[in-house]
Amino acid sequence: ETGVTQTPRHLVMGMTNKKSLKCEQHLGHNAMYWYKQSAKKPLELMFVYSLEERVENNSVPSRFSPECPNSSHLFLHLHTLQPEDSALYLCASSLGAGQANYGYTFGSGTRLTVV
Amino acid sequence: AQTVTQSQPEMSVQEAETVTLSCTYDTSESDYYLFWYKQPPSRQMILVIRQEAYKQQNATENRFSVNFQKAAKSFSLKISDSQLGDAAMYFCALEAGGTSYGKLTFGQGTILTVHP
Secondary structure, eight states, X not given: OXXXXXXXXXXXXXXXXXXXXXXXXXXXXXXXXXXXXXXXXXXXXXXXXETTEEEEEOSOOTTEXXXXXXXXXXXXXXXXXXXXXXXXXXXXXXXXTTOGGGOOEEOOOEEEEXX | OOEEEOOOSEEEEETTSOEEEOOEEEOSOSSEEEEEEEEOTTOOOEEEEEEETTOOXXXXXXXXXXXXXXXXXXXXXXXXXXXXXXXXXXXXXXXXXXXXXXXXXXXXXXXXXXXX
């Protein structure tokens, strides 16, 4: 399978639940990203990983916890979320954290609803 | 800090006609890259076109072309011979150096509707 794959496609969770979003890429890219897309707002960068090391944490609340076990997989662990966290969460990858000038390859996102 | 502004929340075009989507940006870096991404209802962001700031020639990809005005910090996307499949949300994005090295900054997006 090629490209960037995100699972699940949709997720509904209560505020006390714990869930995880998964992202997988088989492009040989060394950098992976989490973005949050809310209605009528620009995409917000959440985390950047380069060669499995977190290089950016863009002031994201601790209820979002990323994990990058290897350069092909990226997770976003969720716990005690708030309704305002409902959004589309997009994963992306690039050749390297310093090579985003070729652009990103995106997944199809996980539509998260917090109830 | 980098900023990207898309002032048109929505645009519409008749099939086979031409439409231009606007984007302005701001950066203090001299070396940067600009992109247009398309997000159809399937939600996956697809790279449409890429422009290197140091190249004066405007990038083109088939029916898609840009008007890059570096001094004005403007980067508009022209879609010629619009097709129904062009209907999507379009995002302008900037990758610059400095503290934003390796990160894309996106605009708010423009929803494009194509009428048959």
